[in-house]
Amino acid sequence: MNNLMPGSITxxxxxxxxxxxxxxxxxxxxxxxxxxxxxxxxxxxxxxFDQKNIATVTMTIYAIGRTTYKHPEWHGPWLGPKPSEENxxxxxxxxxxxxxxxxxLQAGQNKGATQAGQNFxxxxxxxxxx
Numbered sequence: 001m002n003n004l005m006p007g008s009i010t011x012x013x014x015x016x017x018x019x020x021x022x023x024x025x026x027x028x029x030x031x032x033x034x035x036x037x038x039x040x041x042x043x044x045x046x047x048x049f050d051q052k053n054i055a056t057v058t059m060t061i062y063a064i065g066r067t068t069y070k071h072p073e074w075h076g077p078w079l080g081p082k083p084s085e086e087n088x089x090x091x092x093x094x095x096x097x098x099x100x101x102x103x104x105l106q107a108g109q110n111k112g113a114t115q116a117g118q119n120f121x122x123x124x125x126x127x128x129x130x
Contacts, residue, residue, distance in 0.1 A: 001031040
């Protein structure tokens with residue numbers, strides 16, 4: 001995170017037991033939120049520390065990769081596809097009304113639409129016992 005956002009993590013604990021190492025993970029998560037990673041994309045501390053759910057840790061790394069696209073100051077490599085951007089469109093009332101007259105052609109055509117000749121699997125067999 002310090003490479004992405006310099007100074008985001010000021011102190012990294014290299015000794016001091018489990019509490020200090022878990023504090024490192026918490027600092028990382030807080031730095032992720034400051035950087036713009038949605039908190040719903042963050043893993044729980046125990047997911048990494050106890051190796052309970054490495055898949056969510058991986059998903060957080062991908063979320064960080066997506067977030068780097070929003071920061072033009074980052075010139076390093078990206079991870080994953082670029083997130084889509086809003087493409088807002090304004091329609092006139094005339095354009096909206098024109099769509100009401102269109103018949104949807106979901107099956108490809110609307111001429112002579114009939115169910116004649118359709119066969120879906122075997123026919124139903126009814127056995128009558130004596």
